[in-house]
Amino acid sequence: MEIKVDKSIIINELKKYLNIKTDIKFAEFLGIRFNTLSSWKVKNILDYDLIISKCDKINANWLITGKGEMLIDKEKTTSTENLLNENLKDRCKFLEESVRLLKQENELLKRILDLTDRIYFLENSKHKSKKDQIKED
Structure with a gap:
């Protein structure tokens, strides 16, 4: 049974860690359009490779499952x-x-x-x- 992780919570935790206040700024940080980030939230998906490439201290397991420590x-x-x-x-x-x-x-x-x-x-x-x-x- 697959456990669904709310990706918007992950996004909010990342923004908090990076001290980014808005989704627009977070999208800019990732180098994507705001619409793409909004689509991720609606579809409950993330581009893991992109986020890991931009946030090299982020624990991939936490990013995918929401469990464990956020930082490596x-x-x-x-x-x-x-x-x-x-x-x-x-x-x-x-x-x-x-x-x-x-x-x-x-x-x-x-x-x-x-x-x-x-x-x-x-x-x-x-x-x-x-x-x-x-x-x-």
């Missing part, structure tokens, strides 16, 4: 972002080290192939010399 806890968000950034840095370091080791491995394999080719060449040269000696005898 920036400390938690920053802490999470820092953890993610550290994780990405660690992963980049790991990938860089992996690439470095793969390059070393590639060089070693090239050396092994080169040595294998030399051994093969020397072995074939020995066989040819023995064949040549037998022919001479």
Whole structure:
């Protein structure tokens, strides 16, 4: 069962938080026409993406459901972002080290192939010399 949230209450809370007194000013703030905002109220809808893009501290869950805190806890968000950034840095370091080791491995394999080719060449040269000696005898 879907719980209907009165979007005009959400709009009023946003206006209060932003210290905007009128719907006209709120519509200007969002960059939409007043008629669009009025239509949202009548149809009980919101353009969530637009509001979140203009009010980056607004909790999307609150905006959609009307439940929970209106504002995002920036400390938690920053802490999470820092953890993610550290994780990405660690992963980049790991990938860089992996690439470095793969390059070393590639060089070693090239050396092994080169040595294998030399051994093969020397072995074939020995066989040819023995064949040549037998022919001479």
